Amino acid sequence: MATIPTDLLDRIRAIERRIRELMASANSSPPMNQVGTGDIVVGDQGRIRARTSLGDDLFLVGRVDPDRDTDAKRYQQGLELRRDDGSMALSLITADPVNSPVQQLRVLDHQGNTLLATDAARGGLARPYLPFPLPVPVDTGRWESTGATDWTTLYAGPGIAQHPRVQCEVAVTGSVGAAVRLLVDGIPVAAEQTVTGTATLYAAFTGDVAAPFGDPVAFEIQARVAAAGDTVACVPRALYGIQS
Secondary structure (H helix, E strand, O other), rough: OOOOHHHHHHHHHHHHHHHHHHHHHOOOOOOOOOOOOOOOOOOOOOEEEEEEOOOOEEEEEOOOOOOOOOOOEEOOEEEEEEEEOOEEEEEOOOOOOOOOOOOEEEOOOOOOOOEEEEOOOOEEEEOOOOOOOOOOOHHHHHOOOOOOOOOOOEEEEEEOOOOOOEEEEEEHHHOOOOOOEEEOOOEEEEEEOOOOOOEEEEEEEEEEEOOOOOOOEEEEEEEEEOOOOOEEEEEEEEEEEEEE
8 A cells, every 4th residue: 555645644634624614614603594683785676575375475675666767777665565365554655756756654454445644745644634623612601601519511522442541621711719620431531620810721631541442432521610609611622532
């Protein structure tokens, strides 16, 4: 058997060692489906998609249709989120890049109705339509009034619980010591407000709505005077559902 130079054996051993190190490094590398640090960057015409088992899009971010200007390579970048039945649930796109270039954020139901949308022309809210407080008589003589010393309901109306809290503003005028309060389903919300002078009192009530979301609720504005012969009149100025 021919004699093998020592330096050649050393080189073979070094190659074997490096192969073992490479194999160990490969086995200890993080999974290719995870990112520990850094960013995932998709540029130009690229996009990230999530699809159903049938190949339909569930989530898309990046280039969306329609393009803004294909000739100038101005591609629309946006976001689409769909239900697994294919209906759009949320989108950040413009369907008409030429006449309406600003992208509109929309939330849709499964029938395609727009539940919430930003206004693409002037900003702010486009949907849903929210009511303004109704104008009321300026003449205090036309406000509902009472001379009773017991709590008396002057205004009442139904509603649907949509928020965890309610805010109500009431204009009040009357004898010193007269008071008003707001009730939700017969339960007072916040402390009563009392007239302390001759000027009109703008009472504000903020409190919890105990009813579960979507349940009907009943609102009442009550008033009373401090002594027989006194009077108090009031009119609601605003009634809002607010966040917790």
